[in-house]
Amino acid sequence: MFGKKFVSELLDSHAVEHRPNGSYRLYYQALLNPRIGKAKFAMKCQHCEKNAIFHITELTDPSGPTLIHLCEDHARVFFHTGESLETASALSDLLSKQLQLEKAASELAQTDKKTCPMCGITFSEFRKGGRLGCPYDYVVFEEDLEPLLMNIHGAQKHVGKVPKNLGGTPKRHFQLKRLRSALQRAIEGENYEEAGAIRDKISAVQSGSLELDDHEMELLELEEEFQSLPDGLPEIQDEDQLGDDELDDEELDDDEELDDDEELDDDEELDDDEELDDDEELDDDEELDDELDEDALDDQLDDDIGGDDAKEDPDVK
Amino acid sequence: MGWCNLKIDDLTQRTGEWMRGDGPESDIVISSRIRLARNLSDFPFIRKCSTKQRAQIAAAVQLAFDRCEIGTEAEYIDVSKLGDLDRQFLMERQLISHELSDAEGTRAVILDPNERFSIMVNEEDHLRLQVMQSGFDLEHGWSRIDKLDDTLETHLQFAFTSKFGYLTACPTNVGTGLRVSVMLHLPALVATKQIEKVFRALGKINVAVRGLFGEGSQFMGDFYQISNQTTLGKSEGELIQRVQQVVPQLIDYERKAREFLMNEDRADLSDLVSRAHGILKTAKKISSEETMHYLSKVRLGINLGLIEGLTIPTLNKMFIHTQPAHLQKLRGRKLSGSDRNTERANYLQQHLN
Numbered sequence: 001m002f003g004k005k006f007v008s009e010l011l012d013s014h015a016v017e018h019r020p021n022g023s024y025r026l027y028y029q030a031l032l033n034p035r036i037g038k039a040k041f042a043m044k045c046q047h048c049e050k051n052a053i054f055h056i057t058e059l060t061d062p063s064g065p066t067l068i069h070l071c072e073d074h075a076r077v078f079f080h081t082g083e084s085l086e087t088a089s090a091l092s093d094l095l096s097k098q099l100q101l102e103k104a105a106s107e108l109a110q111t112d113k114k115t116c117p118m119c120g121i122t123f124s125e126f127r128k129g130g131r132l133g134c135p136y137d138y139v140v141f142e143e144d145l146e147p148l149l150m151n152i153h154g155a156q157k158h159v160g161k162v163p164k165n166l167g168g169t170p171k172r173h174f175q176l177k178r179l180r181s182a183l184q185r186a187i188e189g190e191n192y193e194e195a196g197a198i199r200d201k202i203s204a205v206q207s208g209s210l211e212l213d214d215h216e217m218e219l220l221e222l223e224e225e226f227q228s229l230p231d232g233l234p235e236i237q238d239e240d241q242l243g244d245d246e247l248d249d250e251e252l253d254d255d256e257e258l259d260d261d262e263e264l265d266d267d268e269e270l271d272d273d274e275e276l277d278d279d280e281e282l283d284d285d286e287e288l289d290d291e292l293d294e295d296a297l298d299d300q301l302d303d304d305i306g307g308d309d310a311k312e313d314p315d316v317k
Numbered sequence: 318m319g320w321c322n323l324k325i326d327d328l329t330q331r332t333g334e335w336m337r338g339d340g341p342e343s344d345i346v347i348s349s350r351i352r353l354a355r356n357l358s359d360f361p362f363i364r365k366c367s368t369k370q371r372a373q374i375a376a377a378v379q380l381a382f383d384r385c386e387i388g389t390e391a392e393y394i395d396v397s398k399l400g401d402l403d404r405q406f407l408m409e410r411q412l413i414s415h416e417l418s419d420a421e422g423t424r425a426v427i428l429d430p431n432e433r434f435s436i437m438v439n440e441e442d443h444l445r446l447q448v449m450q451s452g453f454d455l456e457h458g459w460s461r462i463d464k465l466d467d468t469l470e471t472h473l474q475f476a477f478t479s480k481f482g483y484l485t486a487c488p489t490n491v492g493t494g495l496r497v498s499v500m501l502h503l504p505a506l507v508a509t510k511q512i513e514k515v516f517r518a519l520g521k522i523n524v525a526v527r528g529l530f531g532e533g534s535q536f537m538g539d540f541y542q543i544s545n546q547t548t549l550g551k552s553e554g555e556l557i558q559r560v561q562q563v564v565p566q567l568i569d570y571e572r573k574a575r576e577f578l579m580n581e582d583r584a585d586l587s588d589l590v591s592r593a594h595g596i597l598k599t600a601k602k603i604s605s606e607e608t609m610h611y612l613s614k615v616r617l618g619i620n621l622g623l624i625e626g627l628t629i630p631t632l633n634k635m636f637i638h639t640q641p642a643h644l645q646k647l648r649g650r651k652l653s654g655s656d657r658n659t660e661r662a663n664y665l666q667q668h669l670n
Contacts, residue, residue, distance in 0.1 A: 131362065131364050133361055133362060133364065134362055148488060153547040155492075156480075158549060159492075161552075166477065168358025170476060
């Protein structure tokens with residue numbers, strides 16, 4: 001039911017245990033047969049974070065083989081008690097692992113986009129193919145490689161032989177690449193003084209007496225990016241860009257309009273100023289008027305009442 | 318290629334280092350092998366190299382080789398110019414890998430005619446240095462390859478950072494770039510069904526087990542290749558020591574298992590060996606898998622004194638000569654599968670009777 005070739009491949013490469021219930025259990029160690037499962041990196045135990053050293057293929061379920069990966073401790077339990085995957089603890093362990101994986105998915109998408117400026121490989125390309133593109137990848141992807149290396153080797157730092165000839169670090173090669181591009185640009189732009197200075201830098205980096213700092217590297221990268229843009233900003237009045245006479249006329253009209261507008265603006269400005277002045281004047285006048293009116297009204301009131309001083313205006317004394 | 322083909326044909330008649338059948342513990346340990354992976358610092362890794370870059374890398378290595386004192390007899394062989402048969406021949410001798418043979422573009426191998434070292438160019442990494450030795454001996458192997466590495470380094474610059482060590486295309490090789498492996502013949506452990514216990518024990522200490530002819534292969538002829546699993550975080554000496562410590566234990570288990578078979582199961586064992594010997598002597602047609610299977614039993618028989626008149630070196634010669642490409646080279650022409658099986662049987666009959 002699993003396919004004759006698949007089963008024979010499994011049987012050939014695994015140690016086979018015939019279970020009492022008639023099913024088979026096959027197991028193999030670590031890198032025994034990398035063809036099956038295509039395990040390129042060390043697997044983790046299904047129940048904990050330790051490395052799995054037992055890989056068990058169960059052929060009991062008609063729907064297909066079940067792969068189980070266990071560390072030494074959990075394997076001991078497994079073999080001893082004859083647990084199967086249906087136990088509650090195993091299921092819940094699997095579920096929690098699933099959640100952990102989902103949480104990291106968005107972060108992974110971000111990391112996957114990282115690209116090496118030397119060889120152009122993306123982190124996602126590396127993950128799919130299992131191979132890096134160039135030595136500089138170990139600089140670009142440093143942070144992301146650390147946990148992977150820990151998983152594979154149980155270590156992140158090299159211990160052991162060091163070459164006598166230490167000159168060829170990936171960082172140096174990358175800096176030289178950027179400097180050479182800058183040199184090219186300087187020569188093309190006929191900035192020979194700058195070209196000389198860059199040449200000196202190149203020699204210094206090659207000999208190891210100079211290392212460019214992050215700021216300088218950023219500047220070089222920005223310059224390279226700008227190189228791909230057209231020179232300066234696009235100009236509307238540039239006749240060379242346009243081929244039509246009609247367009248030229250339209251341009252002129254536009255210009256006139258602009259001028260008119262500007263004039264209007266100027267006028268408006270003046271008007272505004274004048275208006276302001278007028279307003280101020282008006283306010284003053286209005287105030288005066290109000291006062292006058294009040295007095296006039298008071299007089300009228302007095303007249304109406306009969307000239308008596310029966311009600312004296314408190315303000316007027 | 319004139320001289321190139323001659324050299325390979327020369328090899329046909331020789332048994333080569335790893336099959337010599339002498340060296341320490343050679344009744345159980347067939348060979349010891351150490352490999353280093355290196356990449357040139359100013360090129361991308363192989364997969365991202367253009368055709369031109371591959372040619373440039375090979376040229377740089379060839380130039381370095383010409384200038385170095387690697388070995389007066391060693392030859393630079395352009396693998397891309399070899400025919401199918403010659404490439405398969407080199408694979409059977411474990412001088413090149415399957416990957417190098419099948420790859421495209423400029424690739425090469427620098428070969429010692431005594432087959433004690435080979436340097437693959439443009440395989441998974443730019444350079445794969447390898448030293449081989451008959452029997453169990455890793456110390457001498459390490460000092461030889463260390464020296465080879467230093468020598469090449471005087472004319473080439475290797476990709477290296479102090480943090481991650483020697484940089485390789487695959488992170489599983491980064492750091493030391495070292496793979497140390499020992500090939501063992503364990504027929505008694507297989508016959509007494511203890512081989513699984515051995516796997517478990519090895520797994521606990523990060524030692525990998527593979528079949529004959531390397532990665533992904535089956536356990537043909539009761540040959541098992543054990544090697545280190547990790548390459549980063551431990552020094553070369555420590556990695557070698559780990560494998561070195563394990564081998565004597567394995568040798569001990571195998572010897573005990575052989576003793577057991579002789580004492581408890583002598584009749585069955587004798588029968589097993591005789592039958593194997595008999596089939597090899599009388600078959601009219603036989604496949605290479607069958608041959609390897611029976612030769613393994615005969616080898617055990619010789620080691621236990623159950624078969625006389627046959628030595629291990631002769632057996633090793635038969636083992637290699639019955640491989641498909643070797644058979645055809647001996648015959649001097651290509652043969653179909655069926656013809657090969659007949660030819661193989663003829664060869665065995667000739668040499669066993």
